Amino acid sequence: MNNSDYLTIQIGNKLKAIRKEIGWKLGELAEKSGMSMAMISKIENGRVIPTLPSLLQLIQTLNLNVSDFFADLKSENDxxxxxxxxxxxxxxxxxxxxxxxxxxxxxxxxxxxxxxxxxxxxxxxxxxxxxxxxxxxxxxxxxxxxxxxxxxxxxxxxxxxxxxxxxxxxxxxxxxxxxxxxxxxxxxxxxxxx
The missing domain is CATH 2.60.120.10 (Jelly Rolls)
Structure with a gap:
């Protein structure tokens, strides 16, 4: 696994945690974002690298600030x-x-x-x-x-x-x-x- 895979998993975990914090089920996020439940599940579980438009669509749907979303994501280079x-x-x-x-x-x-x-x-x-x-x-x-x-x-x-x-x-x-x-x-x- 390379560093981009590691970040993909962090992004997925963060999206899932925020969705659950809001109290939405996977189906609700799919409906509100216009993305399929299967695709969102794969992104949340780090099985798929989201495209930039897909990621931005999810971030917007969850009413998040893009720079805040990425602020605490880190690589393991340290x-x-x-x-x-x-x-x-x-x-x-x-x-x-x-x-x-x-x-x-x-x-x-x-x-x-x-x-x-x-x-x-x-x-x-x-x-x-x-x-x-x-x-x-x-x-x-x-x-x-x-x-x-x-x-x-x-x-x-x-x-x-x-x-x-x-x-x-x-x-x-x-x-x-x-x-x-x-x-x-x-x-x-x-x-x-x-």
Whole structure:
């Protein structure tokens, strides 16, 4: 995913949040804007890059100021080597307007070009030991069970169940479990391809 894809998702999320804030259903926005529900749904969920006229039409229909709409959209070019997400910061996302019982939480969206993905489940035993390591690419960890400290470069993060951390794997890192109970970590590696 490149930076324009990342912005497309931000635009879609913002349009959806504003529509819901106003209290409109997808059908109402479609009717008022003259666009199809299917197209608006695809835009809101970041599946389609809206054309400029379509985007402006939606912004006008929602009675928004164009410059205000774009003011807080940002790229991820200022990446400082890691993104720590506490469970309390996850965003509820309704991907399918009419679905019941499907509760998605957006944990992280970050563009990474030319990479492959590897997913592992790590059980970190009490007082497990390992030296810091570096990996080519990016890593994402989600703490499924337990509490750990995560050493990343000069930082140490205290993670609790449900917290997540995304970082540049080139930064030396190691998880530590100083507790009596095992910790379980979902680890996703994004290995950079040349």
């Amino acid at each position: 990446f400082k080597g890691y993104i720590l997400r506490k469970k309390s910061e996850y965003t509820s996302v309704n991907k399918e307007e009419e679905s019941i019982g499907y509760e998605y939480e957006m944990i992280l969206n970050y563009p990474i070009e030319k990479s492959s993905m590897e997913i592992s489940l790590l059980t970190l035993k009490s007082h497990a030991e390992r030296a810091r390591v570096s990996t080519a690419g990016f890593e994402y960890i989600y703490l499924v069970k337990g509490t750990i400290s995560y050493e990343l470069g000069s930082e140490t993060f205290q993670l609790e169940e449900g917290d997540s951390l995304f970082f540049d794997g080139n930064i030396p890192h190691v998880p530590k479990n100083e507790n009596t109970e095992d910790a379980v970590i979902l680890v996703v590696y994004f290995i950079t391809l040349n």
